[in-house]
Amino acid sequence: MTGYELKGIPAEACRDLLRDMIRIRVLEERCAELYAASKIRGFLHLYIGEEAVATGVMHALDSDDSVLATYREHGHALLKGIPATGIMAEMFGRSTGCSGGRGGSMHLFDAATRFYGGNAIVGGHLPLAVGLGLADQVAGNDRVTVCFFGEGAMAEGEFHEALNLAALWNLPVLFCCENNRYAMGTSLETSESQVDLALKAAAYAIPAWSVDGMDVLEVARATKRARSMITGGGGPVFIEFQTYRFRAHSMFDPDLYRDPAEIETWKERDPVVTFAGWAIEQSLLTGDDVEALWDAARDEVTAAVIAADEAPLEPVSSLLDHVTATTEEVSS
């Protein structure tokens, strides 16, 4: 349980980092349970094991920054500020969901917090991040657009087009590769000729490096550094976060492609458990403090589940809503 170093992260931030990792863990575990109970349907992709990445990155961002994520985005959405009730209701397909029941687990959106999904075409949202960065550059603001994607997206053409454009136009975009080593069931080694992902990104003349994605402090530190490079006018940055998902790709995945021993090895580095242990060891938090964080997270999610279950369904009469916008809708 050693290896964590504050190195510039204020000690008082540790409680927040742990709290948010726990919130994600609890949310995701409850999702699995609700899926088995048929309350959540469609595809469900859980973030358990990878919590340190979203948590560390989000803590280093400005609240006005834009975030785009993948279909494994519940945690990102939660930390960007979408209430658990809105997330859970969305997965229940309810009217009060953060996407009005149109998106589900894979398409959480929130305009108020500048959370641009919830994107389920692998690689498809990278060009969007470029465009958002372009708009910010034109507007001349200090905003950074943060784009999460898996290592599998780096085989897509859109990754290359997007990185090239962002570098060419010197755009304020942070590319966050969550390398959990498997694109569904395909391992990095069997899908990429160059497994050094930072090297690959660096080919576009972009500052790029690799970070231990199981170390929330390391993640936060790297993100902070990247963000200041970007806001300093240095253009886009790429960071590879090496991480691991403890559960299968989705709920309907027998996980045939991974050695159980490999999973167990990674679980020894569980970011929530190890960070909590370290924080207690460092006397930053007490055992009771940590237990209180778990309780609070459970209460938060339980309340969200109850609210979602009681929430109304969208009326069928609204089926054709939100296909195209009217000028009035947009200006109001």
Added chain:
Amino acid sequence: MTGPEVETTYREAMRDAIREALATDDRVIVLGEDVADYGGTYAVTKGLHEEFGRDRVRNTPLSESGFVGAGIGAALGGLRPIVEIMTVNFSLLALDQIVNTAATLRHMSGGQFHVPLVIRMTTGAGRQLAAQHSHSLEGWYAHVPGLKVIAPATASDARWMLPTALADPNPVILFEHNALYGEHGSIDPVGGPVDITQAAIRRSGNDVSIIAWAGMVHKAMAAAAVLADQGVDAEVIDLRSLRPLDADTLAESVARTHHAVVVDEGWLTAGLNAEIAALITERCFWTLDAPVRRLASAEVPIPYAQHLEEHAIPQVDDIVAAVNRLVRDGV
């Protein structure tokens, strides 16, 4: 507001429209391959980068998916991008962005986001550009909810449909038939934006409704002139909007003429022509005095050789013959 009409070309009219957009709205940017120094593949944006700078008339690398997606992101971020894709064939490299993202964002975000974006691209054959630069795939886009698809066929529409498209809060795909750029026409230089959802009756007639869009409008008009000499009074409808389709104008016309010929430069099988024919049959069944006829391109990739290309796409004579058969023989 109207003013005296001035003579111009389709290309110049489109350029004037883009220039006006750049001049009057700081949010407007032009993105695309070779839109700056080269002036655009078809010289539509020629000179605009000198007027407005390279940040606003911005060359992109050859990465259709990348810059179309960037256009979508920029629209989300508050800009009003005009994205140029060289041809509809190339747009297939960006199909993911257009269909999976631009068309879906508003819906899957529950109405929180909208994508005010105009994507211009050329369509159509007739210039011996062969099988990777000549196809008419606008019907594919017309299939997709969340998009608006328009096809100005006249200089006036080239000038005045763009402002409306730019003001629209949705992604609008604007098709320019590559044979029309040199087409002369008169426009009202201070005419103002026009409704882009309505079809236009380019020629009134009583015997048959010829329904066309983009390049085929002009062939339909030429055919109607020939038909008039042969005693057939044809009405020519320029769809203008491919999505949404102006079903009311179509139905009103066909209910009056009792005969309909759809002329599509795309292929016949599963084409937009089929949608229109079905729509007419549904709306006008009891007023039809003959089956709805479709004219479309031969089921072949567009060939290079001029005579083969000519035979692959509907020509004036084909329209005349089809209309005569329909009106006189009922087949």
Added chain:
Amino acid sequence: MSVAPEQIEYVMPSLGADMDEGSVIEWHVAVGDRVARGDVVARVETDKSDIDIEIWRDGEVEEILVAPGRLVPVGTPLLRLAASGEAVAAAVQPDDAREAVEAGSDRAPDTDPDSIVTPSSRPPAVVRSGTGLWATPLARRTAAEQGVDLTAVVGSGPNGAIRRRDLPAADGAVSSDGAPPAEEASAEARPRTRADRMRRAIADRMSQANRDIPHYFLERQIDVSALMDYLGRVNSDVEVADRVVPAAAFVRATALAAARHGELNGHWRDGAFVPSGAVNVAVAISLRGGGLVTPQIQQADTVGLIATMARLKAMTLEARSGVLRSTSMGAGSADPDGNITDAADQASTITVTNLGERGADLVHGVISPPEVALVGFGRIAQRPWVVDGQVQPRHMVTATLAADHRATDGATGSRFLATLARLLETPEEL
């Protein structure tokens, strides 16, 4: 109690809890057969065995809906029955029956409920498809609105399909919304058919002629025996189809006579006679369906007898098939759509009306304005006639001239008829 026949569809019955489908191996009944409740109507093959199926109502078989050998789901209509008598069991949807059996109720298969279903919401059949009657939707709707029996209409479309133009009232009777156009509703006497329109056009034209033109009439009996002999010789070694008939000689003679008496060849325009340089002879041709058209032979004085005959034939054919072009029509005549043509440069200058072999003896015609003369020929008949001091049977025809007294006087007309007679009596000059 008499019960009106009721149309019933007899469906593939469910014969067991696990029967989902079956196929008729053989029909025991045919269309038109009377059947009674309990009759076996077909043998059906199921997964388990072949079973005779019985019908549950009396009636007459109207239509067999499923051909032998076709596998169909339970509940598929097999035949249509014009049922008489009362339904014995309540009609039950077959699905209900299946559910009852499958749910393990104590109803045994042999107490299956009546599987006859009474269609409750079938709209009345207007025109049944598949009857061989082809008609466009517009024609069907127009016919329905106007009470026209489509089976009595001959279609001009593909495979004899009836199009709107084939209907007697083929004139915009259907508007886009199904209501008659407003303008038509207000024009109470507007002609509705092509024949009506032509009648109206002729009526207008002839009324005007009778009102405006002071006609005078002359007649002259002409011995055409020599002409008949001449035509006999001309036709002797010619195919029937190419033979020259007297009408051609009448047209030819009129053309030559008109050329010589220019006072009768031309138009009355703006209060004065305008002679014509060309002799354009209009020929009145009656149509089988009523009405007439007057196509013309332009510069007929330059067209020889044989050629005149050919033109006459072609014109008659065209007129009767309705394809005459307005430009070939005589001055002031109505085309088949009732349109009047009056182009000065190509207008006919004199008209011939020939009543033919089965016609009347003579005709006092009405001039077709703006022409000033009309020449009529009655039927040719053998009559006693004095030739060289002897009464002989001769082929005679009575030629008449109706002429406009504003343009000419009787003397002119007389001279014209004399010329006409001489020409016909010396046919070699034709």
